[in-house]
Amino acid sequence: MRWERARRGRAGGSAAPSRRVALDRIQNLLQAGGFEQAEAEARALAASSRTRGDGPDLISWPARSLAAGAAVAHGRGAELLPELDTLIKELRQTTGADRQLLLAVRSNRAAVLVQQDRHTEAEAEAMDILRGTTRIAHLTEVWRIELNALTNLAAALNGQGRYEEAEAIARGNLPRADGPAAFLHCALVRSLNGQKRYGEALAEARRYTPAGGRTASGTLGIVTARALHGLGRRDEAEAAAREALTACEQSLHPAHPRIKEARTLLAHITAEGPTPE
Template sequence: MSAAAWTAWAKGAAAPWHEAAFDDAYHLVREGRYEEAEARARAVIAARQGMWGRDRRPVTVWQATYYATIAAAAHGRGAAVLAEQEALVEELEQLDGANRDLLLSARLNRAWVLIDEGRPVEAEVEARVVLRELTRLRHLTEVWQLELSALTCLGDTLCAQDEYEEAETIARGNLPRAEKQLATLLHRLLIHSLSGQGRHAEALAESRRTFPELPPYASGELELARAVALHALGRTGEAETDARRALAACERYLHPAHPRVGEVHALLARIAAA
């Protein structure tokens, strides 16, 4: 451990071995290994909540809690960590300057859990708070990726409230500057907003574009969107095929309690009843 690292640690920064744990958790989340990622982060929390260090070095616990809750939520267990997310956001309000990007990321993660829990109005408030705060951080740090995530989240809250036209405007207005996974997630928002307006043929055409690989937490989203559009267009056999593909994609990475798994099962039930 270098002299600089020792100095930073003495002033309250995370120790290098904790940074390594966070790096592991980050990559495990990207690989869809959510339970392992959560366990890695919670090991850091447990280590810091002993008799030494918690008050002296709270940012370490905050970062670990962030990774633990984001892993659980991505897996589909957001309801189980919602209270923990709320407590984390409250503690992170102490941060200032560019460090507040951790707070804003935590608020967005909570907003997506609120959507899944049927509380889209509260989620919309969260997304709009994040967007307002980002305008004050532009001169301190790069925020465009977090801004696009916040706009996607806002669009999701609007779709959950049947405000599909505004969600479509958000998607179309920001797709030109989005890249890779962010572009794919905005396309997913566009497809959802079109289906919500009854424009199923357009939604189906959008869903058949070539997309970069979705992150594991979005498994089954595009297949489900295609299945919804096909079912609405009366193409039942194709809809069932895509719905089963969506279910297989979900089962690869997501917890059985994930809301998307329930959506796929509900669609398959409607198809069977048709």
């Protein structure tokens, strides 16, 4: 999301144009997959803001939120949970449209909970975020936060084996998805795999491949490999799993849970031996 409210500030305050430009630059780096640089620049900007004595809403909160978001996207979510919790606690004092920043940070926390297989907690967090977007929808743009919450909700439901519910959410919201489309699409394929509808899952995976950038590295390959494996096409499944693992290792932090998922899937496929002639 763009930090329009943070740029204007509150109670008549405003941030220097150079630092508004810096926020834009960090946002663009994050969207382009430059996680490491985005986090470093965001943390430097937040530190500079504290030195200048700015109010936290002007630069520090948005910069810290972007830094945390970059680290989560990179795959360091587990170590970021305490930082996210602290930032969420501070942002609870915001009101009105300024609550969009709180909801965005909570969306990152929900994503980390999904990564850690804390699916019931992730479901509760996503549902509360959706209620929060409803309360401020008349004040500011919230569609991207809403779609992120729905994507995390679908992932949490898949993690609990509630595949039909996850499928309904993904199908119902994919037509209007933009940035979160890659993850919502993979949630749909994963839900079909969970229902053992492997032929449909494979067709869906190959029908629609939204660009997810570096953030989504390996996601489509993993669910495609699962579908192929379910269909008994072991050699193709192995190739897809290896490709997904390579993509994850090249683009994500070594601690990213998706790397472990890809390795586990590949080990499961190869443990069965070669496909019979």
